[in-house]
Amino acid sequence: MNSETEAAWQYHNQTKHSYWSIRTTAHYLDWANQPSPFKVYPEIEPIALPREFTPTGVPALEAIASTGTEAHGDVMPTLDQLASILFYSAGVTKQKTYPGGTIYFRAAACAGALYPVEIYVVCAELEGLTAGVYHFNPGDFALRRLRDGDYRGVLVRATANESSIAHAPVALVYTAISWRSTWKYRDRAYRYHFWDNGMIAANALAMAAAHSIPAELVMGFVESDMNRLVGIDGKRELALSLIALGRSKETAPALSSIEEIPELKIQVAPLSYSQVDYQSIQEMHAASSLESGDEVVEWRNVHADCAAPQAAGKVIYLSPAANLPRVTIEEVIERRASTRRFARKAISLSDLSTILDCATRGIGADLLPDSKAQLNDLYLIVNRVDGLASGAYFYRRDERAVELLKEGDKSERAAYLTLEQDLGGDSSVTVFFMYDMNKLLAAYGNRGYRAVQMEAGIIGGKIYIASYTLGRGATGLTFYDDDVTEFFSPHAAGKSCIFVMAVGVPGKRPML
Numbered sequence: 001m002n003s004e005t006e007a008a009w010q011y012h013n014q015t016k017h018s019y020w021s022i023r024t025t026a027h028y029l030d031w032a033n034q035p036s037p038f039k040v041y042p043e044i045e046p047i048a049l050p051r052e053f054t055p056t057g058v059p060a061l062e063a064i065a066s067t068g069t070e071a072h073g074d075v076m077p078t079l080d081q082l083a084s085i086l087f088y089s090a091g092v093t094k095q096k097t098y099p100g101g102t103i104y105f106r107a108a109a110c111a112g113a114l115y116p117v118e119i120y121v122v123c124a125e126l127e128g129l130t131a132g133v134y135h136f137n138p139g140d141f142a143l144r145r146l147r148d149g150d151y152r153g154v155l156v157r158a159t160a161n162e163s164s165i166a167h168a169p170v171a172l173v174y175t176a177i178s179w180r181s182t183w184k185y186r187d188r189a190y191r192y193h194f195w196d197n198g199m200i201a202a203n204a205l206a207m208a209a210a211h212s213i214p215a216e217l218v219m220g221f222v223e224s225d226m227n228r229l230v231g232i233d234g235k236r237e238l239a240l241s242l243i244a245l246g247r248s249k250e251t252a253p254a255l256s257s258i259e260e261i262p263e264l265k266i267q268v269a270p271l272s273y274s275q276v277d278y279q280s281i282q283e284m285h286a287a288s289s290l291e292s293g294d295e296v297v298e299w300r301n302v303h304a305d306c307a308a309p310q311a312a313g314k315v316i317y318l319s320p321a322a323n324l325p326r327v328t329i330e331e332v333i334e335r336r337a338s339t340r341r342f343a344r345k346a347i348s349l350s351d352l353s354t355i356l357d358c359a360t361r362g363i364g365a366d367l368l369p370d371s372k373a374q375l376n377d378l379y380l381i382v383n384r385v386d387g388l389a390s391g392a393y394f395y396r397r398d399e400r401a402v403e404l405l406k407e408g409d410k411s412e413r414a415a416y417l418t419l420e421q422d423l424g425g426d427s428s429v430t431v432f433f434m435y436d437m438n439k440l441l442a443a444y445g446n447r448g449y450r451a452v453q454m455e456a457g458i459i460g461g462k463i464y465i466a467s468y469t470l471g472r473g474a475t476g477l478t479f480y481d482d483d484v485t486e487f488f489s490p491h492a493a494g495k496s497c498i499f500v501m502a503v504g505v506p507g508k509r510p511m512l
Helices: 006-014 019-024 060-065 079-090 152-158 178-210 223-230 279-287 293-300 329-335 349-359 411-417 422-426 437-444 447-469 481-488
Strands: 092-098 101-106 117-123 132-137 142-148 170-177 215-218 237-245 315-317 377-382 391-396 401-407 429-436 473-477 495-504
Touching: 006 178, 006 279, 006 437, 006 447, 060 178, 060 329, 060 349, 060 447, 079 117, 079 178, 079 329, 117 152, 117 178, 132 223, 152 170, 152 223, 170 178, 170 223, 178 215, 178 237, 178 279, 178 329, 178 447, 223 237, 237 447, 329 447, 349 447, 377 411, 391 481, 411 422, 411 429, 411 481, 422 473, 422 495, 429 437, 429 447, 429 481, 437 447, 447 473, 447 495, 481 495
Parallel strands: none
Antiparallel strands: 092 101, 117 132, 117 170, 132 142, 170 237, 215 237, 315 401, 377 391, 377 429, 391 401, 429 495, 473 495
């Protein structure tokens, strides 16, 4: 089914936003039925994680710019390091109480603060933690053991002997409980799952780099194997990705048959009193699932064209700052938020250059031919950047330059394109992630839709950290799909908008 790409087109077209779709499909939030942000296993005792972490001392910009750490000998994450990675990627960093309840804000940004992503830890014997399969609960910052013993062989089988997984002492398995997002975003929530997972993965990869732990993102796996291992149904809770942590010369124990693994039958507390299932999401997930090791290998060995077209307009070369702030990755993550208002002030060209450079160096992942490749093309609407004329631009990543597409003040249009939100026009710059869906699906099949959304979330997560390191603000935004393509055409003709990030100076919007 992965090769039958009409499924991805159907889902993508069905979930597009337009001026009229927003006005003709009203949706009201049932606050009394809002899903719980935490998955609870009431019958399993928690295993508390250490809360006093050894500081890395690594600057935030250095951590996010890393494309991975090479292993020299065995690199076994300690329990302290694992706890640090979990906390600074998905832990509760602050909470606010409102008349309607308490919001537990996490280390990584999430659409609507709904937090659909769950994390499972699959590990060998670590100092202070026995081998097993665990669920991570950010609410009490604890693990709960679902399986006792070394089950990494299931991951090796599921990923068709992916080397980073086979030699990883620890793997993080990411899933999404769809109802948490569909409660607000309905069918479009499947896109959000990967943006949210990408934000968490950006932090996790940065923290792994800060701890000098090899880490790699893996998105090619057999769905049914993963579901069985962590005990999910693949319909209401969906497997999204893995991150391999650490490196061992010894491979995980072999697994001859998935039937060796007993099904998990563990009580889970209900999320809310009633749940709405969105068939479109279940169908899209099924259509982008891989069903055998051979299919995983085939998926992993093909790659989409990532080359930028030859420049036709004026090219301006960027100039990242020479002396970067030394503020640590932990400090930035703890103070990061999502900006709610921009002050309509300018940032410097050096700031913009540094943010783009650090966020787009690349990632270690099985979905790309190498760590320097990138699926998403970045288009910019520059509203207020000292040293760069206002207008629309294409980011030429390999050249660290921008190509002018349309000159002039486009801030009103930027606000319109981002679902008529002032943030898109009040920002200093608004970044639109785009890709040619025809090329994407021809190479990767339906699963390519997951990959490009996930990568956008990771780059977006890095933009967040880079912006806050420099004392700027940032926020993710949604958009009018086809209007974005039309605005950036003819350069973006045939491309689809994937995600949007706005960057600027936080503060009150000036009176007009």
